[in-house]
Amino acid sequence: MKMVKKYAGVMLCAAVSLSLAACGPQESSSEKTSSKGSELVVWEDKEKSIGIKDAVAEFEKEHDIKVKVVEKPYAQQIEDLRMDGPAGTGPDVLTMPGDQIGTAVTEGLIKELNIEKDIQSLYTDASIQSQMVDQKLYGLPKAVETTVLFYNKDLISEDELPQTLEEWYDYSKKTADGSKFGFLALFDQIYYAQSVMGGYGGYIFGKDKDGNDDPSDLGINNKGAVKGAELIQKFYQDGLFPAGIVGEQGINVLESLFTEGKAAAIISGPWNVEAFSKAGIDYGITKLPKLENGKNMSSFIGVKSYNVSAFSKHAELAQELAVFLANEKNSKKRYEQTKEVPAVQSLASDTAIMKSEAARAVTEQSRFSEQTPNIPEMNEIWTPADSALQTIATGKADPKRALDQAAETAKGQMKAKHSGT
DSSP states (O other): OOOOOOOTTTTOOOOOOHHHHTOOOOOOHHHHHHHTTOEEEEEEOTTOGGGGHHHHHHHHHHHTOEEEEEEOOGGGHHHHHHHHHHHTOSOSEEEEEGGGHHHHHHTTOBOOOOOOHHHHTTBOHHHHHTTEETTEEOOEEEEEEOOEEEEETTTOOGGGOOSBHHHHHHHHHHHOOSSSEEEEOOTTSHHHHHHHHTTTTOOSEEEOTTSOEEEEEEOTTSHHHHHHHHHHHHHHHTTSSOGGGSSTTHHHHHHHHHHTTOEEEEEEOGGGHHHHHHTTOOEEEEOOOBOTTSOBOOEEEEEEEEEEBTTOSSHHHHHHHHHHHTSHHHHHHHHHHHOOOOOBGGGGGOHHHHTSHHHHHHHHHHTTEEEOOOSGGGGGTHHHHHHHHHHHHTTSSOHHHHHHHHHHHHHHHHHHHHTTO
């Protein structure tokens, strides 16, 4: 989930033809001949291979090759590639979260792609930027996701929904009784807490003169971040959030409270659409609420991508497969099977996709979202920030002191692990 990107204009339409989307790097006749009988291995996300089944069959037929699809949790594929790639048992094409791109490039795990600009222009700006390192392209986006608000229609109607987080605080004060709750969120994690802290001016990294993430400019403990953390702490201190949603098991407790009808609303993501539907909850989905300063709560944009392994023996063919899987036609087919919102700009206006409440909510919230930094230094932010937020949630430290400590720890780790890179 930790993925996720200045995302203004994320779902603007692009007037690019379907036939152009299906085009990839052209092979010479000799290259095509030499690819016959080859086998490509694709690592796809868990329970998502159904989304590319038809595209894989079509690619196999056109190129007279075999494509083997293996399902693995997409956030763990880079870890597996570190071992399997050098051993010759890894994939040709893999999928990964956008915030891992920088680390993968630094470690030499994925190949730079040679993709024409007209192909790149098919995708939303933020999604394609998530695949860029030093202005070089290392993947093609296949899906975008961001956090949204789920609400239980049996407990609160759309007309009754509070419009600001502060109003949700007031609503929760009236409804929370220790066994049932109003609004819940995993605000002890920076992935979710940044929605509040970012709305008040907090940020992870500033930008350099070229618009790139600047790890020397850390904003997780600035005035805006502290103000957001102070609001977060009130939800815990006043008993509006149960103690059980702090820590590693928090996500399970939060989701259980919602599926059991004990929480009116929670912040989650489109990854839970199927699970909540199977639980029989009559739920609605909408963008995150505003803050009292008039700004909408922000969120991280998560981008799933197709990338080519640096260890692939068929790199050109693997790149062509990645282009094919991520084109407009196959992105739409993939959505129909997986319900993951595609990153292709033109599909934002596709009526078949936009009739989905979840897709509309993700699209709308994306307007207020930010790109999860994909530089390696981001790896040094998650743990210190989460630890600080947990001390804030449990009342063991005031927000400023906790965030100052997190910033100091993150800076120390970045200096130790990334200086000179």
